[in-house]
Amino acid sequence: MIEVxxxxxxxxxxxxxxxxxxxxxxxxxxxxxxxxxxxxxxxxQLEYILTLKEIPTIHCKQYIVSEEILKKCSQNKxxxxxxxxxxxxxxxxxxxxxxxYLDNIQDPGNLGTILRTCLGLNIKNIIVSYNSCSIYxxxxxxxxxxxxxxxxxxxxxxxxxxxLKEVGYRVVSTTLMKDSIYLNELKxxxxxxxxxxxxxxxxxxxxxxxxxEKIIIPISNIDSYNVxxxxxxxxxxxxxx
Amino acid sequence: MIEVxxxxxxxxxxxxxxxxxxxxxxxxxxxxxxxxxxxxxxxxQLEYILTLKEIPTIHCKQYIVSEEILKKCSQNKxxxxxxxxxxxxxxxxxxxxxxxYLDNIQDPGNLGTILRTCLGLNIKNIIVSYNSCSIYxxxxxxxxxxxxxxxxxxxxxxxxxxxLKEVGYRVVSTTLMKDSIYLNELKxxxxxxxxxxxxxxxxxxxxxxxxxEKIIIPISNIDSYNVxxxxxxxxxxxxxx
Numbered sequence: 001m002i003e004v005x006x007x008x009x010x011x012x013x014x015x016x017x018x019x020x021x022x023x024x025x026x027x028x029x030x031x032x033x034x035x036x037x038x039x040x041x042x043x044x045q046l047e048y049i050l051t052l053k054e055i056p057t058i059h060c061k062q063y064i065v066s067e068e069i070l071k072k073c074s075q076n077k078x079x080x081x082x083x084x085x086x087x088x089x090x091x092x093x094x095x096x097x098x099x100x101y102l103d104n105i106q107d108p109g110n111l112g113t114i115l116r117t118c119l120g121l122n123i124k125n126i127i128v129s130y131n132s133c134s135i136y137x138x139x140x141x142x143x144x145x146x147x148x149x150x151x152x153x154x155x156x157x158x159x160x161x162x163x164l165k166e167v168g169y170r171v172v173s174t175t176l177m178k179d180s181i182y183l184n185e186l187k188x189x190x191x192x193x194x195x196x197x198x199x200x201x202x203x204x205x206x207x208x209x210x211x212x213e214k215i216i217i218p219i220s221n222i223d224s225y226n227v228x229x230x231x232x233x234x235x236x237x238x239x240x241x
Numbered sequence: 242m243i244e245v246x247x248x249x250x251x252x253x254x255x256x257x258x259x260x261x262x263x264x265x266x267x268x269x270x271x272x273x274x275x276x277x278x279x280x281x282x283x284x285x286q287l288e289y290i291l292t293l294k295e296i297p298t299i300h301c302k303q304y305i306v307s308e309e310i311l312k313k314c315s316q317n318k319x320x321x322x323x324x325x326x327x328x329x330x331x332x333x334x335x336x337x338x339x340x341x342y343l344d345n346i347q348d349p350g351n352l353g354t355i356l357r358t359c360l361g362l363n364i365k366n367i368i369v370s371y372n373s374c375s376i377y378x379x380x381x382x383x384x385x386x387x388x389x390x391x392x393x394x395x396x397x398x399x400x401x402x403x404x405l406k407e408v409g410y411r412v413v414s415t416t417l418m419k420d421s422i423y424l425n426e427l428k429x430x431x432x433x434x435x436x437x438x439x440x441x442x443x444x445x446x447x448x449x450x451x452x453x454e455k456i457i458i459p460i461s462n463i464d465s466y467n468v469x470x471x472x473x474x475x476x477x478x479x480x481x482x
Contacts, residue, residue, distance in 0.1 A: 109350065113467045122461040143467075150462060184481060217477065220363040221391060225473070226354050232470040233477045236458065240425055240478075 002054055004064045008072055012063055016050060016073045016085060022134055029088045031136035032073075033146075034080035041146035042086045051082040075138045088136065093154040097190050098239070099125045099169070101161060103207060104198040105132040105227065112143025113228040114196075119147040121235050127156040127193075158206055161193065165210070169193050173203050173211040174230055180214040183234055188241050196231050243295055245305045249313055253304055257291060257314045257326060263375055270329045272377035273314075274387075275321035282387035283327045292323040316379045329377065334395040338431050339480070340366045340410070342402060344448060345439040346373040346468065353384025354469040355437075360388040362476050368397040368434075399447055402434065406451070410434050414444050414452040415471055421455040424475055429482050437472050 005012060018024045019032050033042050039049060039058065048061035050073060055062065071079040100118055105111050111133055118126055128135055135141075135155075141148055154160065161171055172186065173195040195211070197203030202224075208214065217225060217233055225233070246253060259265045260273045274283050280290060280299065289302035291314060296303065312320040341359055346352050352374055359367055369376055376382075376396075382389055395401065402412055413427065414436040436452065438444030443465075449455065458466060458474055466474070 113470065116463060117466060117470050120460045120463045120466050145463070147463065218481070219361045222357060222361045222386070222388065225358060225361050226469070228467070228470060229354065229358050229473040232466070233473050236474045237478065237481075240459070 025136045033084045039084040041149045045087045047085040049084045091152045093152045096125045099193045101127045101195045108137040108140035109143045112140040115144040115147040124151045127154045170212045172213045180216045274325045280325040282390045286328045288326040290325045332393045334393045337366045340434045342368045342436045349378040349381035350384045353381040356385040356388040365392045368395045411453045413454045421457045
């Protein structure tokens, strides 16, 4: 299970480096995590790790490599002492009482922070639209602080929302429209999907049009809150009514 | 007011590039903003701008430069069409009813998002501890979306909090301690300072010890929320009681 790699040209090193790119993440159904904490969280899905020295608590193929190799493979500013190559898995999505739908979220830092916030608020069912940034983006995973390994994610679109409506879900969009109500006027209801939209353009109109409720957070001086902040405020307020 | 620069070695180009570094920002009491939106927001403090073509609505010295020069000076991934060199100004800090104190915030993206969130919630008085990242950090300003030009910032420390206590302020720290209360148990009180702490280590113990109240947000599955998310939830909930 232990092997030593010394060459920067080794095919394993090349494979790890190739997984910095989205198209290879997609093709190979694998992705990278860095730091012991995240590698540990990913341990059920680990293909192999690159590490400075053996880590007895982790049970997968371990390649012992030099600092130089880790620096080449790392996506952190200062290189990480361990890098894990992780298999993508199928999430078992559960239609829970509260679901979050993310429409075209582009910033991986926002996506990661959102996953972490949802998990902290005990919301484990998240639909990410096809046109959002990849959930396997390195920065998204780092910002999620490993939450990606503990939530259920479905990649979806408008039809996913339609299907949820058909089985009794209410769709609530956070968007400033003429007929939006204030967040604190929103009543609790079993089976609710909350939709949050793109950083610049908000939620696409076809989703707004099919929404049962549109809500806003009171706001002064600026046009909008950061999408992660909106989500935190909306979901905390809703769940603590 | 208009001058053309063609050389990458021009001393203005060198000055702009030097302002990418914190030590020069400190020494020269200037900082950089990019994109028309931010330059426009900074217009009362503009020293000069570098731009592809004259901008008639902006009244300061304008240097017309090439794409190549903008690419050299820009800190954005894709270069910006206009870069402004901005004078730092003294903020007129007002002791309002609700004040935010940021203790050792390190991530400039977090700092910027926090300033934007405070402004959106109409909290304009923010104390940033000396050991926090610079408010003039390029990423902080970008993430604040210009909020830095509309809030009142004081750079402070424990003594600033002590002085506020002496004039009747209650200090509320967001921190998980044995005697912390839940956020929704916190009563409204005129003159309150909310303290939020470092991303990894939270609030320093000397501040926790002098706090009148310690509060927590209910949390599951994870150790902590992102500091910007915490701040958004705490301040929205408090102000909408």
